[in-house]
Amino acid sequence: xxxxxxxxGRQRIELERLQSxxxxxGVEKRLELSWDLGGLGLEGSDEIIAEVSSLGSVQRYVLGxxxxxxxxxxxxxxxxVTGGTVGLIFFTVETKGSIRKITATTSExxxxxxxxxxxxxxxxxxxxxxxxxxxxxxxxxxxxPILQICNxxxxxxxxxxxxxxxxxxxxxxxxxxxxxxxxELNEIDEENAEKWYKFxxxxxxxxxxxxxxxxxxxxxxxxxxxxxxILAANMAEEFSIKNGLVQKAIAELGVNQDDF
Amino acid sequence: MISEIRRFTDEGxxxxxxxxxxxxxxxxxxxxxxxxxxxxxxxxxxxxTSFEVPTTRLELGAxxxxxxxxxxxxNAYSRDPLMWNWISAxxxxxxxxxxxxxKALGAVERWALSSSTRRYYRHIxxxxxxxxxxxxxxxxxxxxxxxxxxxxxxxxxxxxxATPDIAFSVCAEVATILYYDSKSNQLxxxxxxxxxxxxxxxxxxxxxxxxxTVDIKGMKATDIIDLLPSEFDRFKVKSPVLPVxxxxxxxxxxxxxxxxxxxxLPFES
Numbered sequence: 001x002x003x004x005x006x007x008x009g010r011q012r013i014e015l016e017r018l019q020s021x022x023x024x025x026g027v028e029k030r031l032e033l034s035w036d037l038g039g040l041g042l043e044g045s046d047e048i049i050a051e052v053s054s055l056g057s058v059q060r061y062v063l064g065x066x067x068x069x070x071x072x073x074x075x076x077x078x079x080x081v082t083g084g085t086v087g088l089i090f091f092t093v094e095t096k097g098s099i100r101k102i103t104a105t106t107s108e109x110x111x112x113x114x115x116x117x118x119x120x121x122x123x124x125x126x127x128x129x130x131x132x133x134x135x136x137x138x139x140x141x142x143x144x145p146i147l148q149i150c151n152x153x154x155x156x157x158x159x160x161x162x163x164x165x166x167x168x169x170x171x172x173x174x175x176x177x178x179x180x181x182x183x184e185l186n187e188i189d190e191e192n193a194e195k196w197y198k199f200x201x202x203x204x205x206x207x208x209x210x211x212x213x214x215x216x217x218x219x220x221x222x223x224x225x226x227x228x229x230i231l232a233a234n235m236a237e238e239f240s241i242k243n244g245l246v247q248k249a250i251a252e253l254g255v256n257q258d259d260f
Numbered sequence: 261m262i263s264e265i266r267r268f269t270d271e272g273x274x275x276x277x278x279x280x281x282x283x284x285x286x287x288x289x290x291x292x293x294x295x296x297x298x299x300x301x302x303x304x305x306x307x308x309t310s311f312e313v314p315t316t317r318l319e320l321g322a323x324x325x326x327x328x329x330x331x332x333x334x335n336a337y338s339r340d341p342l343m344w345n346w347i348s349a350x351x352x353x354x355x356x357x358x359x360x361x362x363k364a365l366g367a368v369e370r371w372a373l374s375s376s377t378r379r380y381y382r383h384i385x386x387x388x389x390x391x392x393x394x395x396x397x398x399x400x401x402x403x404x405x406x407x408x409x410x411x412x413x414x415x416x417x418x419x420x421x422a423t424p425d426i427a428f429s430v431c432a433e434v435a436t437i438l439y440y441d442s443k444s445n446q447l448x449x450x451x452x453x454x455x456x457x458x459x460x461x462x463x464x465x466x467x468x469x470x471x472x473t474v475d476i477k478g479m480k481a482t483d484i485i486d487l488l489p490s491e492f493d494r495f496k497v498k499s500p501v502l503p504v505x506x507x508x509x510x511x512x513x514x515x516x517x518x519x520x521x522x523x524x525l526p527f528e529s
Contacts, residue, residue, distance in 0.1 A: 056390035100475040
């Protein structure tokens with residue numbers, strides 16, 4: 001049996017114990033959280049805290065105590081107008097005495113607020129998965145695309161501090177979802193599909209193209225897939241340009257843009 | 261006085277960055293003209309967004325917070341590079357006029373906002389504003405981050421603001437109590453060095469370590485100072501704003517509760 005030493009004395013809150021649902025209406029961003037801290041042996045008086053960090057701010061929200069009957073809460077995020085990703089840490093704190101010892105914590109997880117044309121919906125949630133075999137993948141099992149990121153050996157806490165990671169993969173995620181949607185390779189429920197179609201429209205997907213894809217017969221599958229791949233790649237590129245993500249990534253890497 | 265806050269267009273922003281990289285001899289005039297050319301910027305709204313030209317980080321924060329704070333009309337732009345770079349351009353001439361002509365402008369990111377979480381705070385104006393915004397309810401508690409002239413952030417700002425958990429929390433108050441001398445409006449000697457008790461030691465050797473196990477952001481500054489190791493004592497004692505209820509306690513003989521000790525003796529006295 002492999003033995004490990006927990007230098008911090010904190011317990012780890014596995015991510016399946018915490019559900020987060022980002023909601024966006026105009027510039028207002030809210031995060032609905034629900035949690036299950038049962039079986040961790042925490043004191044009922046331990047305080048539950050969520051911290052949301054984004055460019056130039058760290059905001060704290062006290063959500064109650066471990067012993068309270070409620071296991072859900074909502075945080076209203078201000079000061080984040082960078083348009084997309086905020087970092088969330090959820091932890092519990094011992095409140096006896098003046099030293100507030102952290103008793104259990106999640107690793108930092110990215111929450112993506114994606115603005116849709118209607119300004120009201122969230123396109124995608126992010127999950128950290130301990131045993132994912134690839135660095136990331138898009139999961140369609142819930143009929144709503146979920147970006148899963150590998151957290152093997154808690155590696156995500158290191159990766160998440162390198163913003164280039166998200167900047168680099170989000171365009172690829174866009175491409176993955178676009179290809180799945182256009183080819184119907186993975187099942188996406190109607191409501192989510194409409195949200196994504198609205199998202200793709202300003203990136204270059206016309207109503208005619210959408211209609212063409214929907215009317216393609218099974219005999220045309222190779223051509224349908226080929227066209228979908230090209231269109232998905234173009235939209236991902238358009239997204240990168242419009243959001244400056246590639247430029248940000250290049251700036252972070254410190255490489256010459258002309259090399260690309 | 262700047263009459264209104266504007267935002268660069270993408271083209272204006274590109275021209276601004278190009279000027280910073282090329283650094284022509286008349287850069288101040290060119291950037292000033294660019295900021296005034298309405299072809300390259302757009303207004304942020306129809307309300308009054310005028311502000312005085314600031315000279316310190318504190319003044320800048322206070323001037324802009326009324327326009328950019330959470331309940332203010334331009335809050336949605338408070339992290340917008342197009343706005344910050346326009347502000348940078350509009351203040352460029354007056355700010356560089358305060359430094360010798362042969363002094364280098366510094367890295368581009370000091371004038372053009374970087375989106376990197378590790379470098380954005382180096383922007384002279386956005387960095388100062390965000391430090392102020394985080395402590396807007398009591399800016400005097402974050403003077404270690406705010407008292408400096410706009411161009412003189414230095415080691416204190418670099419060390420504190422490089423870690424958001426420190427810059428935007430009670431840790432800024434800890435640094436202010438330890439290192440800021442409110443009488444002289446200066447940092448105490450040795451606080452920005454690399455030596456024992458310096459701000460570098462405070463962030464790297466103490467705060468960044470203890471953050472892993474203790475929720476110091478939820479503690480009082482005085483309670484955090486109580487946890488500091490002895491290398492910080494010289495800054496505690498010298499501090500004219502040391503938040504103890506009675507400073508005489510620091511120098512007086514320790515109080516001994518003789519009665520209590522006597523009661524613990526295992527025999528009758």
